[in-house]
């Protein structure tokens with residue numbers, strides 16, 4: 001998929017070095033609930049496992065050809081939205097810190113939403129963010145998601161207990 005400034009394409013094993021460069025940053029993963037990558041081998045393992053799931057894409061900057069972030073959909077049991085329906089998805093994303101604040105993830109989210117609603121037959125997309133992650137909340141706001149509910153006492157994949165907010169956008 002192609003947008004103004006981005007290409008969204010599947011992750012490749014050859015992306016491991018670049019992925020490690022951005023995903024080792026402690027300001028990225030923990031905000032989303034995953035640990036910073038510890039080595040290029042760790043990043044390669046993530047590409048082979050987590051990033052090989054359907055509808056998971058490297059966010060590649062057209063200008064440089066470099067994968068600078070990731071965006072993807074989770075369905076059913078893989079999602080952590082309680083009661084998610086079979087025709088719904090949860091969206092997740094991150095982008096390397098040098099690229100924050102340029103509206104690149106909103107551009108990628110809009111592209112994937114279009115795919116959800118026109119090609120995949122999805123009726124609603126959820127976006128979840130941990131309390132205090134204003135940056136992620138702003139992405140969801142700007143892309144038209146509406147606040148749905150809050151869950152206290154969620155144990156994150158890192159083992160700490162957090163409050164999580166859930167937002168939703170229905171098929172347009």
Ligand SMILES: CC(C)(COP(=O)(O)OP(=O)(O)OC[C@H]1O[C@@H](n2cnc3c(N)ncnc32)[C@H](O)[C@@H]1OP(=O)(O)O)[C@@H](O)C(=O)NCCC(=O)NCCS
Pocket residue numbers: 027028029031032093094095096099100101102103104105106128129130133134135136138139142
């Ligand atoms: C959340 C994230 C994906 C946003 O991507 P992005 O492409 O920078 O999105 P935007 O450019 O629209 O910026 C979103 C908000 O981030 C904040 N922001 C922008 N640049 C920033 C910077 N350099 N430092 C801190 N915050 C910044 C602003 O509040 C901005 O909102 P605004 O447009 O109302 O000013 C990115 O910050 C990120 O990867 N964070 C770490 C991982 C994460 O939290 N993922 C989401 C898990 S739910």
